Amino acid sequence: MRSIYCGLVTEELIDQTITVVGWVHRRRDHGGVIFLDMRDREGLLQVVIDPDTPEAFATADAARSEYVLQITGRVRARYQGTENKNMKSGNVELLAKEIQTLAKAETPPFPLNDDTITVSEELRLKYRFLDMRRPEMQERMMFRAKATSAIRRYLDEQGFLDVETPILTRATPEGARDYLVPSRVSNGEFYALPQSPQLFKQLLMVAGFDRYYQIAKCFRDEDLRADRQPEFTQVDIETSFLDDEEIMNISEGLAKELFKTMLGVEFDTFPRMTYADAMRDYASDKPDLRIPLKLIDVADIMQSVEFKVFSGPANDPKGRVVALRIPNGADISRKQIDDYTKFVGIYGAKGLAYIKVNDISNINNGVDKESGLQSPIIKNMTDEVLVELIRRTNAQNGDLIFFGADKAKVVNDAMGALRVKIGLDLNLLTCQWAPLWVVDFPMFEETDDGKWTSVHHPFTRPKGTVEEMKNSPETALSIAYDMVLNGTEIGGGSLRINTLEMQTAVFEALGIGEEEANEKFSFLLNALKYGAPPHGGLALGLDRLIMLMVGASSIRDVIAFPKTKTAECPLTDAPAEVDAKQLRELGLRVREKSKDSN
CATH class of the missing domain: 2.40.50.140 (Nucleic acid-binding proteins)
Incomplete structure (x- = not known):
């Protein structure tokens, strides 16, 4: 034809x-x-x-x-x-x-030959089969297919085996809600769709397959954002008898090969940054290193100021006070500052204090509050505090200093996001691509109710001994590593626990008792009794990676048939109700939807 x-x-x-x-x-x-x-x-x-x-x-x-x-x-x-x-x-x-x-064809609901016309995403997804005819979408989907082939080729050459793992499994605590699937033959019991192939790939290592990979579908019933979907694809990797550096080198080699093959971009060795350094300097565990701005801790300077907005968090063990210097930022208008204040409010910040640095030429004799600095807050600060702030931030004439002061999480969320927004708004990017590894994550983080939860997952190997894990879980670091590119986490992994003693100690730290552990993880715990090799791995988010490589703003633009932000499919009108017969066969009954109170 x-x-x-x-x-x-x-x-x-x-x-x-x-x-x-x-x-x-x-x-x-x-x-x-x-x-x-x-x-x-x-x-x-x-x-x-x-x-x-x-x-x-x-x-x-x-x-x-x-x-x-x-x-x-x-x-x-x-x-x-x-x-x-x-x-x-x-x-x-x-x-x-x-x-x-x-x-023949009817007139399409939107033009496919004119990219200047704005079409709502809802309409595009409803007619996705038409939307994907657009040259831009065709190029993206073909790019994805070629990238996937390149990934498979690299891993095949590295001796990895492509092994499929089950889609129907049982619910496990991995940080997000499971999608549950009722069983017709076992009324009242449910499968779960996998959040990742984590446990099965560990069992493959116990089985002796040594190097495994899979382009795996994963499912999470969670709140969605531009880079999240209820079903997504990851490049899943697991190896035995390799340490964390060796696993990172293989994974880094995959990323380098992919960018060189698909974009002609050659990366140098990815820098390593500890989690503590990333949070201190960038207030993020996935810092965008294209932006040269850094946060500077100033809590010690602010402890004695009369301004309680600063002194309160500065004296709070769970508080944080930081400064963010914007070179040549004094030209930022008051309206822009107000817009940035509204922006940080999205992350829980109650305000955004600032100082415009006009003239500090005679700083050794104190700061001229009339002409040297411009801000509503300087009247609450002594000359000594202001001079030390200028020195600590290395501020120069024409700079602008923003401040964040609150609970550490609020400050990190707000000021980390503000740093990126300002960097993009002012076009401060120093390069096109900035990959790195973030390492030495804490094993656990404290929840609002005072309990511990895993930063990655409960099968991550901690540094140190079993005794150290039992005695000081709050200070334990994990042998975990995240691959970050341009401020987006594109992959994460860790060495896994391969002894029953260490796995039990981690479960205890998480408040998972012996009975609960055996109920949920008996198959894994049983496997650890029979000679589990040292092993570890990594999963790359294929959708996010392709999104970055083609310059799309959402992973929905690189997935053939994505869901909306509310996890709905306008094309097939899913999710949808099922008929009463199907529910009876499954032994289920749907509660009536609550009526509006008014």
Whole structure:
């Protein structure tokens, strides 16, 4: 039916007769000569239809956007000055001799040949099969397919085995809610869709498979953001008899190979940064190192000031006070400062204090509060405090200093986000790509009710001995590592616990008793009794990675059939109610939806 794809027709085929098939992307009638831009997954091809082929001309004249046509003709060079350098086939065109209409099309609900028209995401997802005809979406999906092939090729060459793990499993505590699947043959009991293949890939190591990988579908019933979906894809890796540095080197090699193959970008060795340093300097465990701004702790300076907004958190063991110096930021208007104040409010900050640095040329004699500094807050500070702030932040004339003061989590969330926003707003990026590893994560973090929860998952190996784990779980560090790119976590992993004694100690720290542990993890605990090798691994978020590589703003733009932010599918209208018969077979009854109170 076709001899070549539209987008692959080049000068090498001039004077040859070819047949193409595809969709009418655009139709133009120029004084009796019809031009059709034909589209397929490889790109566009200009087709010319002259009146001296009356049947073909009549068919082309009747064709409209998105008609499916088969066209046979002769390839010829475009006239000089009419070439299109933006198309692979831009130097040639097809002079049509025969045209057959394979399928007609109604007028699409939105144009596919004009990217300047804004179309709502809801409409795009409802007609996703049309949306994916757009050249931009076709390129993204083909990029993803080629990237996946490159990933498989690299891991195959490294001796990894592609092994599938179950989709129907049992619920396990991994930090998010499970999607539950009722069983018809076991009324009242449920499977769970896997949040990750974590336990199964560990069991594969116990089974002796040594190096495993899988392009795995994972499911989490959680609140969604631009980089989250209820179902997502990850590149899952697990190895035995390798330490954390060796696993990071293999994973880093995968990222380097992928960027070199797909984008022609060559990375140097990824820098390592401890979690403590990342939180101190960037208030984030996934810092965007393209932005040179850093946070500076100033709590010790603020402990004695009269301004309780600062002195309160400065004297609170769970508080934090930081400064963020913006070079040449004194030009930021008051309106912009007000906008930034509203922005940090999203993260719980009650305000955003600032100081504009106008003139500190004579700082050794104190700070001129009249002309040297400009801010509503400086009247609450002594000269000594202000001088030390200038010195600590290394502020220069023309700079702006923002302050964050509150509970540490609020400050980290708000000021970390503000740092990135200002960096992007002021175009402070120093490079296009900034990969790194964040290491030495805490094993646990405290919940609001005073209990401990795993920072990664409860199968992560801590540094130190079993006794140290039991005696001081609050200070325990994990042998874990996250791969970060441009402020986005694209992968995370760790060494795993491979002894029953250490796994029991971690469960105890999490408040998981012997009975609960055996009920939920008996298969893993049983496996640890039979010679589990030292092992570890990593999972890369394929959707996020592709999103960054193609410059999309959401992973929904690199997934063929994504869900909305509310986990709904406008295309299939899922989730949907099921009929009463299905519910009876499953032994389920749906509670009536609550009526509005008014």
